[in-house]
């Protein structure tokens with residue numbers, strides 16, 4: 001049985017703040033939205049229509065009822081209307097988490113449509129939402145944006161031209177937007193998760209975490225996979241005033257994936273009891 005760690009929220013850290021989390025009905029986005037709610041923020045989340053009801057039920061089970069806006073981030077009209085809806089309901093936006101992404105993973109066989117879908121859901125929507133929230137954030141004294149990137153932004157992986165180029169674009173968007181939003185008092189950063197137990201990964205593991213955690217865990221110094229809650233804490237840190245001197249950069253939240261050399265874990269895996 002692979003257990004997710006728990007996290008103790010910092011009470012009222014985001015009280016009075018309004019946060020928009022895309023892809024907040026499931027997985028990493030859901031954990032981020034829930035922790036923001038537990039720390040006092042008013043939260044709006046988006047999700048694909050097929051995920052909206054389950055997302056609502058999961059929030060309700062935790063005692064929360066955020067604004068849930070169902071739609072496709074590749075749809076520019078939806079992106080524009082969702083920012084308008086959040087402003088209409090809450091009157092402000094202080095935090096934006098660009099998280100929803102397309103998982104299309106194709107290489108030599110990738111079509112133009114595959115690339116278009118990957119970029120439309122990913123960096124193009126990230127950029128559009130950033131443009132749309134800049135002025136409202138400025139009006140209320142500034143804000144913070146976190147883009148959910150990936151280890152895949154920084155390395156080569158087989159058959160991943162679509163996903164990895166879209167994540168790579170997020171890295172440059174983060175830097176360029178951070179620079180241009182300085183006059184708006186808006187900081188822009190990204191996080192790059194390692195392998196995290198969410199539904200796509202569960203699917204690939206045939207829902208057998210006990211078997212696959214030690215196998216895929218070997219890609220990380222910590223010799224295990226990560227959990228959505230372990231991404232939420234670092235994202236909330238970057239959104240908070242504690243990160244007031246951090247902008248235009250990426251925080252790897254990858255259990256040491258990115259620093260691991262070709263020798264792999266060596267003795268560490270034995271010590272961790274996973275080999």
Ligand SMILES: NC(=O)c1ccc[n+]([C@@H]2O[C@H](COP(=O)([O-])OP(=O)(O)OC[C@H]3O[C@@H](n4cnc5c(N)ncnc54)[C@H](O)[C@@H]3O)[C@@H](O)[C@H]2O)c1
Pocket residue numbers: 022023024025026027028029046047048049051071072073074099100101102121148149150151192193194195196197198199200201
């Ligand atoms: N799970 C991992 O191992 C991992 C690793 C690195 C980075 N990431 C990144 O984390 C983010 C979240 O991934 P996850 O694993 O939690 O996924 P998930 O499938 O658990 O959840 C994805 C969420 O995004 C929403 N979504 C997906 N496509 C959408 C679209 N076109 N329009 C609107 N909403 C959409 C879904 O409804 C859902 O709420 C993504 O940016 C992903 O690239 C995940």
